Amino acid sequence: MDLSAINPAVLVASLMVAATPILLAALGEMVVEKSGVLNLGVEGMMITGAICGFIAAVQTGSPLLGFLFAAGCGAILALVFGVLTQMLMSNQVATGLALTLFGLGLSALLGQGYAGIKPPSSPRIDFGPLADLPVLGRILFQHHAMVYVSLALVLGVWAFLKYTRAGLILRAVGESHDAAHALGYKVVAIRLAAIAFGGACAGLGGAYLSLVRVPQWTEGMTAGAGWIALAIVVFSSWRAGWVLVGAYLFGGVTVLQLNLQAAGLAVPVQYLSMAPYLVTIIVLVIISADRTRVAMNAPASLGRVFHASQ
Amino acid sequence: MRRMTTLLAAAALSLGLGGAAAAEDPLKVGFIYVGPIGDFGWSYQHDLGRLAVEAEFGDRVQTSYIESVPEGADAERVLTQMALSGHKLIFTTSFGYMDATINVAKKFPDVKFEHATGYKRADNVSTYSGRFYEGRTVLGHIAGHMTKTNKVGYIASFPIPEVVRGINSAYLAAKKVNPDVEFSIVWVYTWFDPAKEADAANALIEQGADIIMQHTDSPAAMTIAEEKGIFAFGQASDMKRFGPNAQLTAIVDDWNPYYIERTRAVLDGTWQSQDSWHGLEQGMTAMAPFSDKIPAEVQASANEIIAKLKSGEMHSFEGPINRQDGSPWLAAGERADDGTLLGMNFYVEGVRGDVPN
Known part of the structure; x- marks a missing residue:
């Protein structure tokens, strides 16, 4: 096989671009699940973020405001889910699915009149001479700011969960909400905060899609990315670093197979198209082979309803 | 997720439109699309065709559509719902709906089907495509x-x-x-x-x-x-x-003339199963x-x-x-x-x- 046509630096750079939306969404969902809540509405929050960010960026001419607005809208939508599940005790799975349906419909409605408009182009961060470094410059120093934000968020979430008291409390709420409640922690308030954070991250991921990766608004443009983000959370067994690995792996296989095809290599295309999903399944099998480890990592109260009276 | 969307859409369709057939009995024309009508490509053009049918026939027709219907088993379910809810002419606008269209057409001999870009026909299934x-x-x-x-x-x-x-x-x-x-x-x-x-x-x-x-x-x-x-x-x-x-x-892709012509054929009672493949000359392409x-x-x-x-x-x-x-x-x-x-x-x-x- 002649791989010389593919420039590895470009490949890595484009896999980072392809992985950023799912990385952001998965990271947010990971925090939500760490607090013991299963929100299946990631797809709906992503697509809402995609259109809200797009509208704000077009109206104000500022991509930054677009991203902020997307995060805000994602968080608000997530809080709808939060109020329903945490205060009104509705079923998390059903409410999450409903949130996805709602988000897809809402975004289509909001997006009327925004098709075919070009969003303001998002400037790349200028690293000066660093960007001209051979190989490394192309991989690391020529991206849109959101790529770095997503990486910083991975680091931040990891440090927050591992080293801070607040992170410890969040994990305690996810492991045993009864115990956390008995200790005097406000379980519902903490979970609502986690849900809002998850929604904001999903919104950012969606906005990255509509403002940077595709730069346009099309109905249904997330096309299932939210579900992949959910799978990555399980794949990572609820660890921030592995969310990064999972997202880049998934993005990487997708981009790699497109590049292999473009380079004219005789590869069986249908297997390549399957590859990201196959890899996910295989890794899930490998991870779950070690039962104790899974049990250790999955938040024990995940998806369970909490009420202070119980 | 599209599964849920279409499921709900189909349910809404059967509830909402099922009771509508009353005095005038307009011809109900259904369309299913593989993508959202806002894709500004394939499905968008088909929906323009649907709107052209409405504009042409006004009160004599009632159109409805379901978008983002996955190809395969889901399409069959959506089509069955459409036929059950009184649609007499149904346009199935993607190649992958072919077998679903044929299967559902067998069960509803009095409903006319029009399948885009396929090659399987029946007495009540026509095919059409652009060159x-x-x-x-x-x-x-x-x-x-x-x-x-x-x-x-x-x-x-x-x-x-x-x-x-x-x-x-x-x-x-x-x-x-x-x-x-x-x-x-x-x-x-x-x-x-x-x-x-x-x-x-x-x-x-x-x-x-x-x-x-x-x-x-x-x-x-x-x-x-x-x-x-x-x-x-x-x-x-x-x-x-x-x-x-x-x-x-x-x-x-300009589907408007074809959709109007075929709807008229059903209204006039002259509809017959046929295969149309129109190119630049006829304007479909x-x-x-x-x-x-x-x-x-x-x-x-x-x-x-x-x-x-x-x-x-x-x-x-x-x-x-x-x-x-x-x-x-x-x-x-x-x-x-x-x-x-x-x-x-x-x-x-x-x-x-x-x-x-």
């Missing part, structure tokens, strides 16, 4: 003239005859004017996924393609072409607003206005090709043409018959790579 390959001959001609890197990027959806035919047609036309041209083909295995289509466009551009052709439904590739400052062709719909500088022209980036002489020769294809003086597949393996397909002057074209599963000589199977 989009004629449009691709024009695209290939322009691409062959205008590529500087001699590399044309082609984003293909699924390896079905429709798509393979388009690749062959465009390649033959490009090769005729530029013997050095190469087609770089990427199969994305989806009709609609803007992010993946954009990634594919980026990968092709990275590999040196300076013109992008697509056979997927969203304008994502056009947006990327605009961003990278290269050229591209719109698909199914005029995508100029997504690439004011990038779009050279586009193949535009049309070209968007040429960009002024195309040199005048190329525009002239492209217009000449359009005229000749319309008049029948020229055919997109006219021998001598060999298959990819070098074996002869068409002798000099021989034209491909429709049967072969409809089942085309091979590349012509010169196209690189294999048709995935």
Whole structure:
């Protein structure tokens, strides 16, 4: 096989671009699940973020405001889910699915009149001479700011969960909400905060899609990315670093197979198209082979309803 | 998730429209789309056709549609719902609905079905399609003239005859004017996924393609072409607003006259199962206005090709043409018959790579 046509630096750079939306969404969902809540509405929050960010960026001419607005809208939508599940005790799975349906419909409605408009182009961060470094410059120093934000968020979430008291409390709420409640922690308030954070991250991921990766608004443009983000959370067994690995792996296989095809290599295309999903399944099998480890990592109260009276 | 959307949509349809049949009894015409009507490509054009039917017949018809219906078993369920809720004419607008359409048609002999781009018919199932390959001959001609890197990027959806035919047609036309041209083909295995289509466009551009052709439904590739400052062709719909500088022209599917004609046939009681395959001549396949980036002489020769294809003086597949393996397909002057074209599963000589199977 002649791989010389593919420039590895470009490949890595484009896999980072392809992985950023799912990385952001998965990271947010990971925090939500760490607090013991299963929100299946990631797809709906992503697509809402995609259109809200797009509208704000077009109206104000500022991509930054677009991203902020997307995060805000994602968080608000997530809080709808939060109020329903945490205060009104509705079923998390059903409410999450409903949130996805709602988000897809809402975004289509909001997006009327925004098709075919070009969003303001998002400037790349200028690293000066660093960007001209051979190989490394192309991989690391020529991206849109959101790529770095997503990486910083991975680091931040990891440090927050591992080293801070607040992170410890969040994990305690996810492991045993009864115990956390008995200790005097406000379980519902903490979970609502986690849900809002998850929604904001999903919104950012969606906005990255509509403002940077595709730069346009099309109905249904997330096309299932939210579900992949959910799978990555399980794949990572609820660890921030592995969310990064999972997202880049998934993005990487997708981009790699497109590049292999473009380079004219005789590869069986249908297997390549399957590859990201196959890899996910295989890794899930490998991870779950070690039962104790899974049990250790999955938040024990995940998806369970909490009420202070119980 | 689309499953849930369509499930709910189907439920709403059966509830909401089921009770509507009363005094006047307008003809209920249903449409199912593979993507959202906001894709500004394939499904968008079909929905324009639906609106044209409404505008033409007013109160005499009542139309409804369900978008983003996955191909396969889901389509069968949605179609059954549509037939049960009193639709007498149903347009199924994607190749992958073929078996679902045939199966449901068997159960509802008094409902008329129209299946786009397929080849299976029954007493109450017609098929129709555009000769989009004629449009691709024009695209290939322009691409062959205008590529500087001699590399044309082609984003293909699924390896079905429709798509393979388009690749062959465009390649033959490009090769005729530029013997050095190469087609770089990427199969994305989806009709609609803007992010993946954009990634594919980026990968092709990275590999040196300076013109992008697509056979997927969203304008994502056009947006990327605009961003990278290269050229591209719109698909199914005029995508100029997504690439004011990038779009050279586009193949535009115009379903309006056909949808109106077939609805009228049902209203008049003259509907019969048939197969329609309309090209540039009948207007089902049309070209968007040429960009002024195309040199005048190329525009002239492209217009000449359009005229000749319309008049029948020229055919997109006219021998001598060999298959990819070098074996002869068409002798000099021989034209491909429709049967072969409809089942085309091979590349012509010169196209690189294999048709995935």
